[in-house]
Amino acid sequence: MSDTSSPLPAPPGPRRPGERALTALGLAAPADDPADSSPHTFPDGGTWRTEIPSVEGPEALAVVLEESARLDVPVHRVSQGSGVWMLSDAEITEMAGACAARDIELCLFTGPRGTWDTGGSTRSSSGGAGLRARGHDAFAGCVEDALRATELGVRCLLVADEGVLWTLHRLRERGPLPADTTFKVSALIGPVNPASFAVYEQLGADSVNVPSDLTLTHLTEIRRLSGAPLDLYVEAPDDLGGYVRMYEAAELIRRAAPLYLKFGLSGAPGIYPYGAHLRDAALDTARERVRRGRLVLDLLARHGADGGMSPLGSRLPGPLTRFSANPKD
Template sequence: MAAAIGTEITRGAGRARRWLEDNGLPHSDEIPLRASGSAFDEGGEYGVEIPVVNNFRVLEATLRLLREEGLPVTRFNETLGAFLLSDAEVADMLALCRESDVGMVFALGPRPEYDRKAAFYRGGFGASQGRRVNNNDALAQSAEEALRLAELGCRGLIAYDLGVIRMLSNMRQAGTLPADLMIKSSSHCIVSNPLTAQVYAETGANSVTVIHDVGLPVLQEMRRLAPRLTIDVPTDVYGSKGGFIRFYEVAELVQICAPMMLKIGASAQSHPHDPVNENTIRQRVQRVALCLEFLKKSDVEAKYISDLSPQRCVPVEA
């Protein structure tokens, strides 16, 4: 006869949970939340990252509005692919960021949406597999883009493929790419659990953008398993990706994930490929103000990232 059900809950997958816990691995979402106690090497627990700044016009307008509102920004993300921009426009964007003492992180291409050899990934099934690079020519072209951007003074790259990250890390170790180049994984890499985050850190990523809906216990275990990784957390999401806003969690995010980036402003758009106009930029800046207001009201004593941190990705002279 089976034992009567008592007041204590017996969890499913008990044997596996015990093994995972005994070996120091994530085993449950029901864990006590705690502050990481970590910070960037040069000081500060968090920075501010603004995505979809894909040309000089948008960059210039965003910087102007942020200055008018007295708001900080650590680094911007270009997200369509730097190969769609001329050397001159990339150089102008890097120069403006350098003069403004803010960072700029450019996305590498080619990606499946541009690559004639990757038609599978543009179909319904393939799209769900992420933006994988599926041919050697694309690897070479990604490496060439990295070299071009580094030579123009860029010190931050976004990659969409784990193999590309390994390649960039090898180039950096060999001195072919600058030692202070920051390698960041896109949310399209689907970093959705602590073990995946650990793999990206071990492969050479300095910074990962986690999948948008990752909960606090998962983020806490990511921080534990990858202690030197900068965790970039979207605080608000494009309408086409769910449209949710995590401003009431910002205080917990900063405490649990530090050192981390608050990735703010996506909810100003329905889709990342939507045209960006003045109204979109104003909404992005308003989201930054709101997010930081929620953090301030929480009374969490978190410090903004130090001006000395290489994670800011401030461009250098070409």
């Protein structure tokens, strides 16, 4: 016998995965608590932007730009993980020009950093000091990278050390770095509680990568203390846990706005520090990261939750809370 029952009416607004079918079975999820929604937005009024990470050079960038056009994936930012020091002036200039022509923010990592220097503690079971800059020379190298990159047109720098972040912020305040330079905190030192997140904001961070295993409640707690843009891998690389949170994308936006959705890739080979010997892997994974982004955007659209994206070309974070950059204060 055919089922002649009338279809369930669609509830207004975004829907949750499987919502209508589960409601019919009496298995509906609890209603959203309005208190969990982030009250913050980007200065353009948007709640989310997109980022393609691990774009390691001009060739990988060209693949991302081509694939994003083919799949109609809007891109606000691309970031690189190997470091400014692993790129030539010509490569940086080419990447900066290609991104500027398409109104995409280019973010390059400052280095050297602990995982690649002579220190052995990062390879111990405790992980030692992680990516932080060990000693004055490594610290100075990060500053040198920042000065060189901005001279070549880069306006976003990825940082993995609190002292480097504070120093670059002071240089931005005093003039050696352009005033519109933005600083992004690496996921590898990302804060895991509201107080530490707020400290990074006050040290000069314009967006803060948090580990991808933070719960929705953790994100709400952060948003009750800070409105600084938050970066989160919707799919994390294996060395960051390999988490795949595509079905949570709408809820991540609701709880964590303003939010950069990062389209990472699990099950992929490591490519840091990048060189020509890793070319095929870098290009293949760049292409697949864009496709993963398309899957997330399609999912948001199916759930009626694809509104609120910042206009393409948006990059600045808006007013943020800072410690005084004047040591006399």
